[in-house]
Amino acid sequence: MKPETRQWIDKAEDDFDAAEALLRRRTRAHHDTVCFHAQQCIEKYLKARLVEAGAPFSKTHDLETLLDRLIPVEPLWAPMRSALNILTDYAVDFRYPGETASREQAKEALKVCRSLRRIIREALRLSQD
Numbered sequence: 225m226k227p228e229t230r231q232w233i234d235k236a237e238d239d240f241d242a243a244e245a246l247l248r249r250r251t252r253a254h255h256d257t258v259c260f261h262a263q264q265c266i267e268k269y270l271k272a273r274l275v276e277a278g279a280p281f282s283k284t285h286d287l288e289t290l291l292d293r294l295i296p297v298e299p300l301w302a303p304m305r306s307a308l309n310i311l312t313d314y315a316v317d318f319r320y321p322g323e324t325a326s327r328e329q330a331k332e333a334l335k336v337c338r339s340l341r342r343i344i345r346e347a348l349r350l351s352q353d
Contacts, residue, residue, distance in 0.1 A: 225276065225348070232272035233348070239265035240341060243334050255330035256318035262330075262337035263287070263314040269344040270294060276348060285315035298347060307336050 243261035246254045263285070270290040274281050277297040281290060287308035294301060314333055318325045325333075342352060 229272045229276040229348070232268050232275060233350070236265045236268035236272065236341075239268065240337065243337065247330055247334055253327065253330065255325040255327055256323075258330035259311075259314035259318050259325045259333040262333040263311040265337050266308070266311055266340050266344075267315070269341060269348075273298065273344055273347060285312070287312045301343070304340060304343070307340055310336050311340075 239261040243258045243265065246261070247258045267285060267287060267290065270287060271281060274290065274293055274297075277294070279293055279297060281293050284290065288305055291301060291304060291308055311333060314325075317323050345352060
């Protein structure tokens, strides 16, 4: 595995751990932040897969754009598009006043994140811990 790939994975895992920990909190669960970290986790995992494949990408938070870059490498990932669409908006939507995530949205974001994380980790030949 390329060192840069490992760096992206480590950052993705930081986001995953943060989302899980925040959702478990009994008070002030920070639903907005759970959604944001779930999106960030998958964004960084997709970028890790792109780095490992030697596929260039531009700065973007749009997960579907990253998927488009990955389809030549991972053609079976095309069905991920709808799940990625759920997370993409969380990069910005809840980061500013005016919108607030519900507990249900946070739970769904983390559920989608876990599912996609599992698929990407498998492609990167990482354990499923």
